[in-house]
Amino acid sequence: MPLLRDADLAAAFDHAARSYDALVAANPGYHAHLRRSARRLGLPDGGRDMRVLDLGCGTGASTAALAAQLPGARIIAVDASAGMLQRAARKSWPDNVSFVHAPAERLAEAGVEGPFDAVFAAYLFRNAADPDAVLAAVHDLLTPHGRLAVHDYTLSGSAVHRAVWTAVCGAIVLPAATALGDGKLYRHLWRSVVEFDTADEFAARLRSAGFDRVRVLPLPGWQTGITHTVVARRSIGDVGGAR
Numbered sequence: 001m002p003l004l005r006d007a008d009l010a011a012a013f014d015h016a017a018r019s020y021d022a023l024v025a026a027n028p029g030y031h032a033h034l035r036r037s038a039r040r041l042g043l044p045d046g047g048r049d050m051r052v053l054d055l056g057c058g059t060g061a062s063t064a065a066l067a068a069q070l071p072g073a074r075i076i077a078v079d080a081s082a083g084m085l086q087r088a089a090r091k092s093w094p095d096n097v098s099f100v101h102a103p104a105e106r107l108a109e110a111g112v113e114g115p116f117d118a119v120f121a122a123y124l125f126r127n128a129a130d131p132d133a134v135l136a137a138v139h140d141l142l143t144p145h146g147r148l149a150v151h152d153y154t155l156s157g158s159a160v161h162r163a164v165w166t167a168v169c170g171a172i173v174l175p176a177a178t179a180l181g182d183g184k185l186y187r188h189l190w191r192s193v194v195e196f197d198t199a200d201e202f203a204a205r206l207r208s209a210g211f212d213r214v215r216v217l218p219l220p221g222w223q224t225g226i227t228h229t230v231v232a233r234r235s236i237g238d239v240g241g242a243r
């Protein structure tokens, strides 16, 4: 089975939206880790008067993490799946949060324009058909020295961590998701993680895209060596779009 992309992926998330919050609630550390990654953006003063983009916001778990850490920021949360966004919109949000239905590849068409002081992307890039194109768009949306935090299942490169990931997916995630009718999406999850960059490879991808101060930061629990925050800053030398 090929990986899911674009409209097929959005449709799979539309279907999975009804059980998404319950599945992630059963994943120990899911929300705490998102909050930790949001803090790792390192924005001062609760993000006062800043604009922050949550790319691939889903049902709003990452948006809630950002809203908790950055009460002073204007948070624009974007997702390609209407079903996931509907779940997000049903929740109660402070006035500084708004949602937009758009794929990361077509933000301007949906009226999402920079500059942003920070972009947060949780579980997004390995889903994109062309992650470098999305990264280039994110780079151009950021202010000079704007921050990026990418939170995802990005493996360490060790065979042990890859085996733990495969065991968790095979024994827990896939049986639950298959029973809910979402087997295709969660098989995509397993394979997209195994086939995408390791954390260090993703860091190198960011440097090639014009980011500096790139750091790979670990997360604890069963996710050790499996989930990382990769933080970076738009390099000042790239202002004007030199790539």
Ligand SMILES: C[S@@+](CC[C@H](N)C(=O)[O-])C[C@H]1O[C@@H](n2cnc3c(N)ncnc32)[C@H](O)[C@@H]1O
Pocket: 009, 010, 013, 034, 055, 056, 057, 058, 059, 060, 061, 062, 063, 078, 079, 080, 081, 084, 102, 103, 104, 105, 121, 122, 123, 124, 127, 128
């Ligand atoms: C695993 S969910 C994560 C949601 C949320 N960030 C969280 O932390 O729970 C990934 C989300 O990314 C969205 N997504 C995947 N590819 C996308 C793209 N190219 N553009 C916009 N959203 C995308 C999906 O629709 C889905 O809602």
